[in-house]
Amino acid sequence: MIPTVSTPSRLLIVLVATLALAGCGFHLRERLALPSDTPPVRVISNTPYSELVTILERNLRNAGASVAGAQAAGGEVARLEIVSERWGDLPIAIDERGRAQEFSLRYATIFSFRMADGAELVPQQSVELSRDYVSPPEDVTGTSTEREILADELRREMAASILRRIDSVVRADLARPHGEAAVPPPAAQ
Helix, strand or coil, rough: CCCCCCCCHHHHHHHHHHHHHHCCCCCCCCCCCCCCCCCEEEECCCCCCCHHHHHHHHHHHCCCEECCCCCCCCCCCEEEEEEEEEEEEEEEEEEECCEEEEEEEEEEEEEEEEEECCCCEEEEEEEEEEEEEECCCCCCHHHHHHHHHHHHHHHHHHHHHHHHHHHHHHHHHCCCCCCCCCCCCCCCC
């Protein structure tokens, strides 16, 4: 026989759970913040058919930003520039025959974000992510599939990381009192 919980007890349990969540500081992430005067954003990359660009454009749309397509010539567009994307596999473990058994898949991107007037909102910076995976020399098929899955995961994480960096710069600018410089001017001598 399953014991039943009375209605006041259920209410008490829900109330305690709600207070526990509120007390721990947990809150849902807010939408991506861009300045209110931000024109449509164009994502630009030197890599043709970059999957990262596709993911960034989708994430920007999902966050409520207006995305300018590649066909939008000139005009007033902000530019999220992906300067470079680099992939690398680094062997991190070998077997008794000297064959690589485990690898670290590395993904590095350099990006910047400029407003339509050319002002640099997020200066050029790099983000590097990595994941380790096991690659037994006898199972080449499974390894390539696992590597592809990890690469897709790293692209999604890279897009989220880039957007979080843009968001944090914008939120810091919004929190700064009006007229205060983002970087303190050098001291006069």
